[in-house]
Amino acid sequence: MLNYIWFGMMFIAVITGIVNGTIEAVTQAAIDMAKVAVELAIGLIGIMALWLGVMKIAEKAGLMSLIAKVVKPITVRLFPDVPPDHPAMGSIVMNMSANMLGLGNAATPLGLKAMEELQQLNPNKDTASNAMVMFLAINTSSVQLILPATVVALMGMAASEIFLTTILATTCSTITAVIMVRWLEKRKRFALESDS
Amino acid sequence: MIESIIGSLNAGSKYIIPLLLVGIPFYGLAVKKVKVYEVFVEGAKDGFTIAVRIIPYLVAILVAIGMFRASGALDVLLGWLAPVLSFFGFPAENFPLAVMRPLSGSGSLGLLTDLVNEYGADSIQAKIGATMYGSSETTFYVLAVYFGSVGIVKSRHALAAGLTADAVGAMSAVFFCLLLLA
DSSP: OHHHHHHHHHHHHHHHHHHHTOHHHHHHHHHHHHHHHHHHHHHHHHHHHHHHHHHHHHHHTTHHHHHHHHTHHHHHHHOTTSOTTOHHHHHHHHHHHHHHTTOHHHHHHHHHHHHHHHHHHOSSTTBOOHHHHHHHHHHHTOOOSSOOHHHHHHHGGGGGTHHHHHHHHHHHHHHHHHHHHHHHTTSTTTOOTTTO | OHHHHHHHHHHHHHHHHHHHHHHHHHHHHHTSOOOHHHHHHHHHTHHHHHHHHTHHHHHHHHHHHHHHHHHTHHHHHHHHHHHHHHHTTOOGGGHHHHHHTTTOHHHHHHHHHHHHHHHOTTSHHHHHHHHHHHTOOOHHHHHHHHHHTTTOOBOTTHHHHHHHHHHHHHHHHHHHHHHHTO
8 A cells, every 4th residue: 555655646746847937946855855764764773762762771771661551451451462461551541641731752762662572472573563553643632631732832722612522533634544444454355374 | 611621731740750760760769779870871871772763754744745835736736726725614724734734744833823824713724723723743753763763664554544544634624623613
């Protein structure tokens, strides 16, 4: 699916660029964004190192499996393929908590740590496992209790009014994500080779 | 009531990171006798490799989205879809943001800023927009970074599930704002 969407976006962009006369802007955007991508990745190094270091301490101290145990009743349902006391569960929970509290900077390193641990359990290293897709879908649908600082700054006093609507909307989208993942993972189109 | 909850949540959130940064090593050192400095450095080493590993995935995704945005194709698409959407009661002013949200974080923040400047922060358009922005993530970016960091190229149903959830999130934002705030 990503193959078609990725190509489709560039194809449509070039066609529209030719028809609308925006082709120079399209070229410029391609060059600029390639640069931005590297800058974003390089900018992650410091914060990644910081959180991965702290997480390693948490892991060595047995905190990750402790956290995994506490939330076992929920996580075993969402991630049936992951052993309930596996450190991946601890990282997943830490990532979700960071997201809920609006700690975007901490959430990404924690999420990547969780991905790395899920990858260790994954038999096909180039293909996403069911647990990885579930984790990603929950992440992209963003369960948040605290509004992003940018929204609070923009909205001023009105920010307090959208607190409840944001929680309701994000709950709907997260529930949809979980249901969709569960439903789609069994479809032939998306099934793992070992299942079919 | 809600204001005081938000106030205390936001006031508390600034303490979370420093408390974690000091609390985790404290627990390791005091309770489990972990050599915290050595272990920290060992873990931190992965920061560089992971960040570098996501570069090709990020370049692929961001370049495609950047080209798409720069071409103006989005405006053409929105022009076609506007009559259909207004038929279903989806406010036309909020549609560009709903489409932009999974594609680009900075792009959707720009659109939200436009809504606030044009209609005011108290308007229903701005409230719907802010709810959409706050209740969703930049799906394509998260997919590239998370899967890229471990070398996953076959993303299976991740995008289909993520985009459906984004669509439902955007519709819920409209629904709840019109229900509760209009």
